[in-house]
Amino acid sequence: MSVTFTTRGALQKSVLRQANERLILNAVRNNPTISRSDLSRITGLSPSSISFIVNRLVRRGVLTEEKLEKYSQVGRRPTALHLATDSMLAIALEIKAGGTRLALADLSGRFLRQKLIPWNSNPQVLAQRAHAAIRSMLDQAGSSRVLGVGVGLPGSIERFGGRVIAAENLNWFNVDFGTPLRGRLQLPFYFENNARLSALAEKWFAEPGSKPLQDFIFVATAGGLGTGVFTGGHLLEGATAVGGECGHIILHPDGLQCTCGNRGCWEQYASDKALCRLYAGYAGLPDATRCDAPEILDLARQGDEAATRALGEVADALALGFANLLMVFNPEAIIVGDFAADAWDLIEARIWAVLKGRAPRYTLAPVRIVPTTHAPDSALLGGASVVFSHFFTRFDNGGDPVRPGEVLLMQGAR
Ligand SMILES: [Zn+2]
Structure with a gap:
């Protein structure tokens, strides 16, 4: 005993x-x-x-x-404490068909190293490539400082196991990505949806001294449309941790076929893919897959009619979705990422015009709609955030997984 x-x-x-x-x-x-x-x-x-x-x-x-220089009072000169930003590091992996990226980030969100991983549509092959790249990064960084690996992908994934439940735009369904990615590495791995990671990055890497965001939505618009929702300071999960995925809310019941199997989802009208489809149609191009959003934005800035018309329609669709989000979540902020952030100066006025006609004034009054300052690194920064947030909050909680972004308060602890 x-x-x-x-x-x-x-x-x-x-x-x-x-x-x-x-x-x-x-x-x-x-x-x-x-x-x-x-x-x-x-x-x-x-x-x-x-x-x-x-x-x-x-x-x-x-x-x-x-030691603080300016101190007018009598007595010992006080000292300010700082975190040594390179004393703890995180590895972040962002899986995207267009360019899978790996980064080593310090506590301030600075990327110390980055690597592009060539795409392969077979999840096992991509996982093995990423695993090799992570091992090489660990060797270069000195693994003792690396707290873990945060992995994001466009879809739903088991947070700790890394089994992909559904990533429609990658055509991955019910595949074990976590096991081959981890291999024999002993580090903690955390898996999450890209848009949710981007939301977490907004909270974790906020400007020092700024008022912490509690109720906000990050809207990712690359390779589809995804959202990460914070309510009351917590990432919305739902019963099976796939909540807050608003890209597949139904905008038009008999609308366009979506990759999720439904029709008329928001992402079919308001994502980069929608922009390409609309532009190809108006410009008379046979293949929308050959267009990309940055090119269309450049054309719109030059006054190209097809690009301007396509972008305007996408802005209208974004605004309709925002009107729904305002009614459901009553957020203080909607933060837009990816092409919508790049295009913000072109679409902001149109989005507000639609919102003023569609959303009640009491939902519009508290909300700011702004482009992220993290683009194009939102999801990668989120991968680092999920690692750091687990490190800073994972203690004495009865073994329950801590929710990303949760900051533990232990007043009076000894
Ligand atoms: Zn859908």
Whole structure:
């Protein structure tokens, strides 16, 4: 019995130590120039506990201290604590038919290395290619600093196992992507939908000091249309963790055939693919797959009639979808990504004109609609965010997986 008790006691102590360390790291992350006394006030830990833990983190190179120059009061000159941004790293993988990307990111969201992985429509082959690239990146980075791998793809995927439930635009259904990707690597892997990762990146890599977003929607418009929805500060999951996927809400019941099997989904009218289809039609081109959104935007900027007309129709369709989102989620912000972000100066006025005619004023009043500042790296940054968010929040929670973006509060912990 005593052995069990000792083991349990030691375990609890290490869990508590980890919890307090992460509590401090979280406070420093959220307050870029925090002092030791501020830390004590914010965390509820005693000054001696703060001193002990901070000294340990400084010795490990995770925190750095900076003497503040301007200080008018009498007494010891205070020091500001900072996270050493390269002390912890994350690997992010964004799977896209157009260009699968791998990146090594630091805590500030800076990419230290990047690699393009040649596309293969066979998920096993692509997973093996990505696995080799991850191993090579780990060798170059020094694997001890890498906390994990965040993987995004356009579709629904099991968050920890990496089984693709459905990725319509890749034509992947019920395939095990996680096992060949992991191989024998011992790192944690987290899998998530690309648009949801992009939403997480908006929350995790927000401007320091800015008001944290609680209720917002990220609208990804590359290779289809996907959304990530935050409500009350949490990523919306639903009963089986595939909630908040608004690309397949039905805009026209008898509309265009969608890759999901339904008809008239929003993404058929408001995505980059819709833009290409409409432009090809108006320009009299035989094959929409040869067009791409950046080219059409360039043409629209030059006043090309077919491109302008196609972009206008896509803007109308985007706005109709936004009107639905406003009614359901009452967001404070809708953040648009990909081609819609690039085209924002061309489509913003038209989108607001439609919204003013379609959405009640009380849903329009609180909402900002803005292009992301992360384009074209939203999903990759999201891959890094999911790794960091698990590291900073994964402790003493009874073993339940922490939801991405969840920031744990442990006031009064000792
Ligand atoms: Zn659909």
